[in-house]
Amino acid sequence: MTDENNISGINTEDLKPEFKLSQNEKSFLFDKSIAISVSNSENLNELGLDEQHLNDISIELARYIISNDGTALYGGDLRENGFTKYFEELSSQYTRNDDDRYAFINYFAHPFLNKIDKKFEREFKSKRIGLKKISCPEHINFDFDKNYQPTNEVNDRYIFAECFRVLREKMTEDCNAKIIVGGKLSNYLGYIPGVLEEVIYQIESKKPLYIVGGFGGVANEISKLILGENSYFLSNEFQYDCSFLEEFKDFVKDKYNYYDYEVINNLFVNFNLNTLSKNNLLTEDENKRLFISKNIHEITYLIMKGMNKAFI
Numbered sequence: 001m002t003d004e005n006n007i008s009g010i011n012t013e014d015l016k017p018e019f020k021l022s023q024n025e026k027s028f029l030f031d032k033s034i035a036i037s038v039s040n041s042e043n044l045n046e047l048g049l050d051e052q053h054l055n056d057i058s059i060e061l062a063r064y065i066i067s068n069d070g071t072a073l074y075g076g077d078l079r080e081n082g083f084t085k086y087f088e089e090l091s092s093q094y095t096r097n098d099d100d101r102y103a104f105i106n107y108f109a110h111p112f113l114n115k116i117d118k119k120f121e122r123e124f125k126s127k128r129i130g131l132k133k134i135s136c137p138e139h140i141n142f143d144f145d146k147n148y149q150p151t152n153e154v155n156d157r158y159i160f161a162e163c164f165r166v167l168r169e170k171m172t173e174d175c176n177a178k179i180i181v182g183g184k185l186s187n188y189l190g191y192i193p194g195v196l197e198e199v200i201y202q203i204e205s206k207k208p209l210y211i212v213g214g215f216g217g218v219a220n221e222i223s224k225l226i227l228g229e230n231s232y233f234l235s236n237e238f239q240y241d242c243s244f245l246e247e248f249k250d251f252v253k254d255k256y257n258y259y260d261y262e263v264i265n266n267l268f269v270n271f272n273l274n275t276l277s278k279n280n281l282l283t284e285d286e287n288k289r290l291f292i293s294k295n296i297h298e299i300t301y302l303i304m305k306g307m308n309k310a311f312i
Contacts, residue, residue, distance in 0.1 A: 028312045029070030033105070035175035036061050036072055037198050041182040041217025049215060049294065057181055057215070057296050059086050064300050066103045067094040073175050075107045075167060075194075088127035102130035107171055110136035110163040114144050132174075134167040150189045152244065154251050157189065161252070164190040165197070172201040177208035177280075177307055183218030185233045191256050192264070193218045196234065200258055203271050208280040208310050210303045213291035223291035225268035226276055236261045281309040 038058045040051060062072045072087075091103040106129055108116060113133050124131055136142045140162050150160040172178070183195025190197060195218040202209045213223035221231040232238055239261060240249050252259050277284045282302060290302050 027068040027070075028308050029065060029068040031069075032176040032307075032311055033071045033073050033174055034065045034307070035171050035178040035198075036065075036074055036181075037178065037183070037195050038181040039076075039183050039195060039217070041215060041220075042185055043216040044182065047214070047216050047294070053294075054182060054215065057212070057299065059090070060296050060300050061179060061303070062087060062104065063090055063094065064304055066090055068304070069099070071102060072104045073107065073171055074104060075109075075171060087129060091128040103128045105130040105132055105174075107132045107134060107167055109134055109167040110140075110142055111148070111160060132170070134163075134170050136163045137166055154244070154248050157248050158252060158255070160189045161191040161256070164194065165256075168194070168198050169201055172198065172205050172207070175207065177210070177310065178202045179210045179212065179303060180219045180222075181212040182215040185218060185221065185238075191252060192239070192258060195219060196222065196264070197258070200264070200267065203267065206279065208306065209276065210280055210282075210306060211276070211287070211290060212293070212299055212303075214294040214299075220291070222268070225265060226271065226273050227288075227291075228272065231265075234261055234264060280306045282306040 036058060038054050038061075040054060044050060044054070062074075065072045087104050094103075106124065108131065110133075113135075116131065116133065121131060136159070140159055142159060142163070148156040148159065150157040178198065180195050180199060183193055185193055188194055199209065199211075199218075199222055211219050211223055211226070213220040218234075221234050224231045225234065236249075240246050249259055258264055273284050273287060277287055280287070282290065282305065286302055286305075290299065293299050293302075
């Protein structure tokens with residue numbers, strides 16, 4: 001990063017994956033697990049970006065995490081978009097020979113556990129990717145033989161939402177910090193947009209949170225709320241825009257604390273820019289830069305700076 005763009009004031013060379021550690025040295029992310037939540041957003045193309053940019057930032061974030069002795073936590077099937085191949089190469093290149101921990105851990109929600117067989121598990125283990133299978137809550141009776149319709153049947157949507165809820169809560173419990181990029185604002189299968197739900201649980205946990213807003217989607221809308229601005233997309237009017245979703249809202253109002261977007265918006269009255277900066281140890285200006293940057297090198301630099309201060 002050039003001096004002109006270096007708003008953080010530390011030597012970027014110390015954070016590069018190419019920085020070699022001696023056999024016995026351990027970097028600042030040793031024994032730390034960092035959750036990465038990167039997903040597509042509806043306005044990605046409007047920003048001059050596409051899915052490949054999301055893939056690139058996912059890989060770059062993972063590279064910095066494991067090269068600094070951390071473990072990257074990922075929700076969703078890593079086989080999609082060829083991530084298993086990329087992450088196998090990263091594990092081989094950046095993990096130390098004496099470190100037998102998983103470089104990556106892939107979390108699977110209950111509705112997708114039937115995709116996992118012994119061959120699948122062997123493949124992931126050989127690539128140093130761990131698997132965490134998150135079962136549905138005890139009060140949910142999930143039937144793999146049933147053809148669920150979570151976009152049309154209220155009870156089916158509730159079952160899926162509960163499965164995703166426990167997965168996101170478990171990832172929050174397991175991680176030491178969380179990074180969010182993008183995120184769908186509609187056409188999701190949970191209670192609320194998945195990235196938004198992850199952010200809420202991270203705020204409750206008081207663990208460091210890094211919000212990359214330049215790729216649009218939920219992350220960008222959350223950055224608006226943190227700055228005290230309004231978000232039309234994170235409102236009851238936008239989110240419950242059809243009879244099915246109105247029915248779902250009524251069905252879950254006594255089952256889920258964050259079904260009402262007025263409650264969600266009120267959460268960000270207290271979790272403002274000052275609170276976020278105390279949480280992730282970046283300055284307010286650095287967080288504001290993270291809200292808008294599309295530069296992958298700048299983004300990883302700022303996030304690594306915050307985590308370096310949080311964990312060293």
